[in-house]
Amino acid sequence: MKVTAWCTAKWKDELLVWDKIQYGGSGKFYVHAEDEFDVWTPYIIVMNTIGDFVKLGNADFPMVVKSSGEVTMETGVSLSTHCDADITYYPFDTQSCDIVIGTVVYTQSQVNMTIEEILTENYRENGEWELVNLAGSRHEITLDEETETLLTLTLTLKRLRPFFLINLVVPLMLLSALNVVVFALPVESGERISLSITTLLTYAVFLSVIGDSLPNTSRSSPIVGVYVLSTFVLSVLAVCLSVLLLNLHGRQGETVPVCLQRAFRCRLCACLTSGYRGWNGKENANDPRGDCSYRKTGPAPEVVSVEKTEVVNGEEFPIEVHKGSRRIERGMVGVDVKKTAPGKLEPDVDWHTVARALDRIFFWSFLTVCMLVCLVVTTLWVSH
Incomplete structure (x- = not known):
């Protein structure tokens, strides 16, 4: 001093x-x-x-x-x-x-x-x-x-706080949102890896700026430093997960392991991949397609051909005509229906479906973690 x-x-x-x-x-x-x-x-x-x-x-x-x-x-x-x-x-x-x-x-x-x-x-x-x-x-x-x-x-x-609020705290909290936006960016844009790496480098710069402005002491650790480090770890994790998702999107034509197919045959998978909608454009809770297992008491109808597609609420669904039945069903986007055994139909999960579901899971997970970290840091500052 x-x-x-x-x-x-x-x-x-x-x-x-x-x-x-x-x-x-x-x-x-x-x-x-x-x-x-x-x-x-x-x-x-x-x-x-x-x-x-x-x-x-x-x-x-x-x-x-x-x-x-x-x-x-x-x-x-x-x-x-x-x-x-x-x-x-x-x-x-x-x-x-x-x-x-x-x-x-x-x-x-x-x-x-x-x-x-x-x-x-x-x-x-x-x-x-x-x-x-x-x-x-x-x-x-x-x-x-x-x-x-x-x-x-x-x-x-x-x-005095105004300088640090404008130049440090607010930019850090806004920057943490980029870790979430990474998983909202379509893979087809080709900019997902660039965005995640840019965010990572920005956090590295903030770490150096904060380190230069603090006294060299190990008796206490600043909360803002722990916050930047935690979001930096999330940014590194976002880069790794982005590479993984790009790899999954590039596996078109390959067979998904049985264990993953079983994991993604559920209502959550349907919700994460835009789900199935009934005739009126709304989710039908009583429809067996929501369970992804298609359990029926009678023999399963055989899919003969796809006549045409229909657009409902901006989404395109194929209309399937079943032999021996007048019932016409809409298939799930990215999921092909195959006949496996009498009395049961199962969706054929592909890598594109798996990647889309993981995108949604990572998006909501990162959003929850970022909001919790911001809430905890803000609470500690306000209580002080």
Whole structure:
């Protein structure tokens, strides 16, 4: 922490007392430290400085000596002190930093320091921090049976939020939506891998930016850093899953393993692949096609041919004519119906159907995870 302040020190020197009447009514005089007239000054230093230990006081500023023996030393100081920052809630954090002032060679019986007042009328606001409170306290420490006095100035600083909201928090939350949009992008566009890799690289840049703006400490981990890292992991996972889905889309003509066919013969699969709709364009809960198993009591009709297709609510469905029956059924998009055994019809699941279902599953999974992570991070920030 860097602080520029104006410090005033006062003490009484019994050797500098005179009767001003005897000296023509002169009640005070000014003296510099380098003048021939030697004036004693206390050796006071900042104990928690991160630089060299330098005695407070500047020879360029004159000291005022009064006839009562009171000496006043005023000097401007620029301090760089150590501050143990807690960055858990960065950039919505509040820090408490101390400036410890003490003597090295004097005991309490020789130099007893106290704080009279702390003035903040001339304080200039900082563009990043808001000064919430400034307090002073006095402590006594005992070393080798000698008691010394320490003065502690405590600054409570609150980080200003608008800059970080605009340049960090809001862009991060909007960027997390790109992990979800990856699975909404059609595979046929050919831009899915490009989008996922671009999102991944953007998160890598944000990680470096956040790392440069934080102090190097391992005592606390910022929530925003954990949030960026978690979304970065999701972005890496999105790239891997995108490659997997592209591989599945390219397996047209290959047979889907039986275990996967059984896994995707369910109502969820129909919903994830746009589902089956009845004559009126609405889902028919009583229709056996919703169960994907087509269990019937009688013999299954045999599919002879497909006469034509019909468009319902913007979706195109083939109309199948069954031998020995006047019933006409619409088939599911991407699922071919085959005859397997008397009394049962099963859809023939292809790789395109599997990929479409996985697209929907990954889309809703990533959306849920991203919303939960954003909600948890926001709750922690607001509660703080």
